[in-house]
Structure formats: C-alpha cells, structure tokens
Amino acid sequence: MDYSLECARQKEDLLRAVRSLQVASQNTLQRAGPLLSSQPGLGLLRPSHLRQLSQKSSQFCRDLEDMGNLLLFRQDELARKIPAPTPGGSDCVHCCPDGSIYVCGGDGPYIHQLNGQGKPGQTLRCWDEGFFLPDGLAVTRSGAVAVTDLAGGAVRVYNPHSQPPWVRVGGDFGAPRGMAVDSSGRILVAEYTAGEVQAFQVDRAYRVHGARRVSGLRGPRYVCATPDGGFAVSEECGDVKLFASNLKPAGSLAEMHRHSFGNPAGVCADPEGNILVADEQQRSVTLFPPRGSPICVVSRGLLRPSGVACSPSGHLYVADPGDACVKVYRYRVRPYYSPGGAGGSPQVTPRS
Template sequence: MAAASSIADDFDDEFLTCALCLDLYEDPKLLPCFHTLCKRCVEGFANISGGRGFQCPLCRANVKLPCPVQLGGVDKLPSNFYVNKMLDFRRLKLSKLSHVQCQMCKSGARALAVCGDCTLMLCNNCVGVHRNTPALQGHAIITLGDLENPAMRSQYARQIYCPRHPGQRTTFYCEPCATLVCRDCTVDEHRPGQKHDPREVEKVAPKYRASVEGLMKKTEEVVSKINQKVANLDKELTATAENCEQVEKEVQQHYKKLRSKLKQEEQRMIIKIQKTNKDRKEELIHEKKEMEKELEDTNEGLAFCQNILDRDNKTELLSLRQQMEERLKHFASRQTGNRSFIGHAEVTFKPSSLYQVSGGSLSVSTGFTIEINVQEPAVESLPCSVSVTVTTNNADLTGGKVAPQIEVTSPQGKTTLIQTTAHTSPPLAAGKGQTSRVSRVWGAEWRPQQSGKHTLGVCMGGKKDLCSLTVDVCSNNPILSFGQRGSQQGQFDRPIDVAVRGDRLYVADTWNQRVQVFDLIGKFCHSFPTDDPEGLAVQTDGTIVVKSGKEVKKFSPSGKLLHKFPLGEYCAYPYGLTVQRDGRVVVADPDKHSIFLFEADGTLVKQVGGQGEGEGQFNEPCFVCVHKEDNIIVADKLNHRVQAFDRNLNYKHKFGQYGSQPQDMFGPHGVSADSRGNIVLANRGDNSDVGGIEHGRKLQVFRPDGTWVSTISSDGDKLNLPHGVAVTEDGHVFVSDTGDHCIRKYRYM
C-alpha cells in the first residue's frame, strides 16, 4: 500500500485494500519497509518462510519479526494508525447508505458514530452514554455529521491500550525500552531508575519528531543525488542514440560507393552498429530502472514519514518512531555518488579505400566517467575536501596532462574556479593487445563563504559541466552558547571581554563587577570580584591581568590581588588590554584615540596615536592583542581597519576597509591571534537593535599579512553586539556578546 497524500473524502476502497489478498484490510500491520498488509497475510508469508521473517511481497525488503509467529511475532508489529482510522470512517460512511446496527447496546438502533477506543459502532443513545459516563468521557468519538468537518476528522484517532493493564491508555514513553507504557506501568515494570525512564508522550514526542525530520532531510539529499544520476543516464541514452544514428549515416554514405562490391559488408557493419546501440541501450535502461526503483522506494518512505508528521498524532509518532528512524537511516546511508556519463561510449567509423573490398573498420571507445564528492557536511567559512574521480581507458587523460578544475556557483550565481591536485599516481599504460579501465583521483580544499545551495561543476580539457553536484552549505552557527542576563553563577550583565589560557576561559563580567572562570565547554569553575572589568588577558604563568576602572590589576589564578598600577595620569577612558610575554601591558584608549605601552610595573614606555586616518593614527580603538612574536594588533574601530605594530609600537602595516562585502569591515571591535598567526576579528556593525551579518555583526578570519580567509555569519544564532574574542589552539573562538549577555563559541579553522 503506497502512502496516501491526504485524508480522502471518499475513503477510497483501493487505498484500503490489501495488495495481497485484495480484500479490505483486517487488522492492518505496518512492515519496516512502510508497506501495509493484513495480519493474516503477514502470518501466512512468515509461516512459509520459517516463522521468523520473510521478504515483503511488494518490494522484496527483508522483514524480521521480533519473535516467532507462534509466540505472537506478528502481533508485535505496529498497526497502521491511519488505515485503521480510514476503515472506521468507511464503516461510518456506509452506515449512511445501509442500516448498520449499534454494536454496543444491541438494541437494533442505527449506528451513527464510531468510538476509536472501543472500536464499536454507536447509536445516538450510546454516544450520550459515552459522554455522560466518567470512565468513557475521554474516548475519541466521531459522528456521521463530523465526517464532513476536516478538523473533526483530524482529531479522531484510535488509541493504544496497555496489554498488561486493561483499560489503561499508553500515555507514557519509556525511552530506554523504546516502548509506549501506561500510568500503572510507571510504578511497576517501568519504574523510573537506571534501566527505565518513562516520560509523558506530550513531552517526549517533540524530540523524536525533530530526529525524524533531521533524517528526512538527509534522505532528501539522497533523492536529489538519485535524480541527478537519472538525468545523467537520460543524457547518455540520448547521446548514444544520436551518435549511433550519425555513424550509421556515415556508413550508408560510404557503402553507396561500394554498392556493387560491398553490399554484404555494408549490411554486416550496420548490424554491428545496431547491436552496439542495443547492447548499450539495454545496459543504460537497466541502470535507469534500478535508479528509478530506488527513487520510488525512497520517495514512498519520505511520503509515509511526512504523513505521520502532518497528522501530528504523538502516540502514532512514538509507536512508529524506531521503525521510521531505522528506515530513514537505511535510505540516508545509500551511497549514490554523483557519477556522470557525459563521456559516453562513442562509436566511430573509419572508412578504408574504395578499392578495398573490406570497406572499413568499426571501433567502439568506452569513453570516461567522472564522479565528484564533497566531505559532508559543508559548513560556511570552514574548509572541506572535494574529490574528483575520473575513470577512463585513455592514459593521457589520467597521466597528469589534463587536471580537472571545479567551478563553484554560489546561491547568487557568482562563480569561483578551484584548482585540483592529483591524489593518486598516473596508472601504468596497458600492454599491447590489452584494454583496461583506469581511475585517478584529484582533490581540492573548498571553503564556502556563505550558506545555501551551491553547485559544483567539473571542467576538464576545455569542456565544462562534465559532472555537477548540488551541496547545501550550512551556516556556521555556534557549537556552544551559554549565559543570560543575571547575577548568578554562569549568568552575565554586559560581558565585555574574554581570554583563554590552557583549558580555562576568563570572562570580564563588567556590570556584575567580577571575573568569571569556566572550562572550555562552559562549565563554571570560580569567580572573583573587581571594579568595572573591561579588558582582560592571561599571562603564560596564569596571572590574570584586568583593566579595572582606571587601573591595571594583576590577580593569581585563584583570584588573589597581586599587584596594580594606575592609568589615570595617561589615559582618559582605558578599555581593552593585552600582555606581552615579558609582562609588558598594552592598553587601548578610544577617547584619546591612542595605544599605550607600559612596563610590567606600570612605567609608561610609549604612546602612539591621535585621531586621524594616517598610519599610526586611530579613530576609537577599543581592543588590542599580541601576535605570536609579540607584535601588537589594533582593531581601529571607526577607521574600519586593523593596524599592526612591532613589539615596541613601531608601525608595520594595515589592512581592511569599510563595506558590506564578506571581506569588508564594519566597526572592528574584539581581536585575537592564534599561534599560526591567523587574526580573528569581531565586527560590531551598525547602531540598530537587530543582530546578524546584514547589520555588520560578524566574525572574520585574516592571515598575518591581512589576506582575508573567511567570514562567519552565524545565521542560525545571530550575533547581537559582539565585543571581545579569544581563540583556542584547536581552531575555536569565544565571543562575548554584550547585547545578549552571553558567550558563544565557534569553529573558525
């Protein structure tokens, strides 16, 4: 039985007919392949096959029963909720055409309703009894008049009752056992503990709905790949037919000149061509049918799951959850690849001299196939591997002389060309008289710069679109986000800066007048008080350096004050700071548009800056960091650029400009550098109250020389007001968001 697309008003008999016995379903059972058969049909097939399993007669999928038929194995298969519901509707509709008697009171009165709990046809009096009897008031009843109301039809559903406790609905779901249970079960066989965790159906169903939806998305990607392969097979069929038709014409023209001598040879050649066409056609049609069958099975499975989700019957969802997940995982795990047949099998004709009776020779070249694959999943701003495999019998094609290129087309239609490098050595040429198919693999690194559907096409030897693959790039959303506005442990009030040292994350919780310390998965460790912490850095020995009000304070790892020195003599509004390896402290002052360098004891070494756009001038710099060689990196906020200085504050170079492109800057704020020299920058964006990259709120990654690498937009969890950033050695970055009073963690390398 194929899945129905919607509730049919006429309750189609064909839909409610078992495909095996051709009668209306009796106790319909749902198989793991989503096909439905009568219980007695399933038992018959299982008994013939030994009692423990059988092949579905509709799709040949293997069905394994939970236990032998004799022990109730067929009874343990789930019933088809929807078919039972439609059968009830059909019975109720037929009562309008014939005198169907009430099955409850045996009074002979005409039945005008059906009860989904009792599974009985009811007269009006018995409907009233149901609704006025406390023990029956919760039963699902639909009347003949309700059949005309789609809303009432959707609310009606048969209920599942506990086999151990008669009369008890299964309103709980035990997750470890993957079983629907009743209230009484939760206090005996499924009492909460190490092996059992019963939860209310209403609370647990949304989690498994999300799981099914995720698996459906992966399965839909398989469907897309199958469709692409079917399209390539259609192209191959057309190309083969056109090629053979053209060559047949060449043969006919040639043999017209040799008609008197070569009539017999002409016919032999044509027969050979037609046989080539026939053989190749049969091969392609067979493969196409296999793909179409696979596509049909997959689409049926998706349609069935979608119907379950559309009906939103939580009991039905949980009853079928395991079966649906196993089937969808089976679909999603199919390896279809994305093989191309553009280099089709080509027939060529080489005529001989008109004076030779043989007339010519016919050769068939097998062409080449191309396959492109992308390491899943593809995520915005992160590198992923792309491989191109070429299989051919032409040694030159795989010998390194012709390397494929990959043309990437973004969702907006912008194209980028990626060069590939050989991953395997050139194959040895076949010996004399030998023919062999050889393969070679090329690879490339692709770093998608935005989310959405991208098309990857293979170009080679002057030919384009030899093979293509559609890849849905995910947004680079945070892998961790924690904190909310408040004053409790793990809560924040406008956190301005962050720092990382080893396995600890330090947060300047500014308006809560404290520094909080966490591990790298967001678990609270401890905190210590200090006035107005804004800038924050940690020395290699674990000393925590904080810009606290108009002072620089140094604390031990446990939060004990060790030393402090004043800034008021030099700075108007000190903000961010960083520390060099020898203990010297660098402070940014956005009011004075300057950067200050102090000795570890607070002695001023140098001041650079002043408001302006020239080299070494600034416009409200807020954050600084030190590079791996103690070079000083300054986020020059309102000049929308970054300036680099050596360890003694001598100007070196600058990069960046204002704009709306991914590589452009918009109010660069927090800045941090990793041990490889990469610079990670947080852009504050415009002054609107709306977050997201469309308002300039984004993270950027640059090489030490200022070459733009990537931009993180975080579409799924938009940045609101990003401030400080701190990188880890495993390619992650923490961002303090003062607008959302939280800390987010992203992968950037």
C-alpha cells in the same frame, strides 16, 4: 541527493583539477627547461606573452590560496552557548592555554573563570576601595589576571595575597579599554581617548618599566598579540591596525584586504597567524589569513558581538552581550598544524 556522496564527488573534481594542473605544468617545464638553459633565442615568445602569463599566474596563485583557505575553515558551526555568568555579563572573553576561559562584562563587578564547557570555577570580585567594572581582561605570563578600568582610569592585577586583592599598576592611564600580553610578556593597553596603545613591563612591585607608546589611533578598543611578536588593535572608527614587535606600523586590515568594516570590536589571533575580528555593526566575525582573502566564519546568529578569543583546541569564543552568552564555534576543519615539533616532525593539536 545524499550529502556525503555529493561531498565525495566535489573532492574528486577538485583533486582531478589540481592534478591536471600539476601534470600540465610539469610537461611544460620538461619541454621548456632544456631550451631555456641552452638556446640563445626565445622562439616565438614575445614580451606581451610573458606579461600575460605573469598576470594570469599571479591571479591563479591568489585563487589557489583562497581555495586552500576555504578548505581549512568552517562557517556558522555553533558548538554550544555558554550563558553569561551573573552578575558580571559577557562583554569580554579571554582563553587560557589550558582551555579555561575568563568572562566579564558591564553587568556587575565580577570576573568568572569557566572551563571550556562553560562550567563555573573561580569568581573574582572587583573591589579596590570600592567596586569597579572591568573593561579589558588579560592573563600575564605568571598567570595573574589583569584588567582595565575605563571609569577609574586604572590598570589592576589580581593578587590574592594582598589586601585589597586588586593592586593598581603604577603609570599614567587615562581611558584604558582593551588589553593583552604579547609573547615577550609586555602588557599592551589600548588608551581610548588618547588614541594610543601603551606597551610596558611590570615588576613585582607593580611598577611600570620600559613604557612605550604607539599613537595616532582613532578610538582604539581591543588589542591582541600576534604570533610574530607584534599586535593588532581595533579602532572604533572602522579599521584594525597591525604593528610589528618593534611597535612600528605594519599596515591595516582594511587597506591590505580591501575590506570594509562596520564597527570592529574584539580581535584575536590564532597560533597560525590568522586574525579574527568581531564586527558589532555587521554582526559577524571575519578571519584574515596571512595570505589570501578574508573569510567570514560567523555570518549569522550574533546580536552584538564584542570580545573574541581562540582556544588551543581550535574553537572560537565570541562574547555576545546582546544575547547574554558566549558562543563557541568550530571554525576549523582540521586541528592546528605545527611543523616545529620535537625532532622536526609535524604536530597537531587534537580537536575536542
């Protein structure tokens, strides 16, 4: 059967079902509204009926949210593969607002900047009184590249006007791995051995100010900022913890969604608050929406997914060092929607 014809029929069936529900609910409200506002009794309606209605309506609302999410996202739609730059590797990927990406890995002391299509741009050599291998990567609000060095126990920021160009950030770092920059400009660093995340500001002299720590984590690996001002951090032992903007715990994805992780690695959040997690053991990427059940957006074709990043155009970049490349997926059916445009009119980000 022609796929387009079958898809059109499925859309018609879904629209017919939703409209039937809408008509039925409106008719019930029209009949019940005057009685509920004026009549003192409830007729034959019993408490058991109310409990049953509450349970069924709650489950039905959850089912509708899940159905709405399934309409918005795609699965396993690979757009292209970007070969890992050499030397360097493809363990970590970061996407910038202009659509360019930074890629680094354990195969060499280099960070490569590429455009959204994978064409090479700038290459940064990781050297500071000797070569070092970058583990985590982020870009500050001023546009400077910042990295973590697990072996050297250091956080560095690239400054092309200094010699050497990588300047160490002052502070106490033991085993820094993942890093990110939140909406307020704070740098977030996951300390693997200490089981904590450090949050701090850096001045022009690269000194740390206002440092705060979140402890009690088990093997934190990657960290990402979330649109609400908080952040998410993946734990090697099998969970992803959420924190609010005040650094207070806000739950975990495993508990909130009753999801079983294998070995969560890279984590990122898109502008609509969806959190995407790469699972090295399960070789997949799962999307966790603000409301509704998790959705596996990449279920096959990955060998060892590590870092993940979302682009402004709605693409998902998955660093797969097991396949020596960065894989780009279309994980959305439609562009991002933002109700906060100029004049209060909706804005969409066009899909490339």
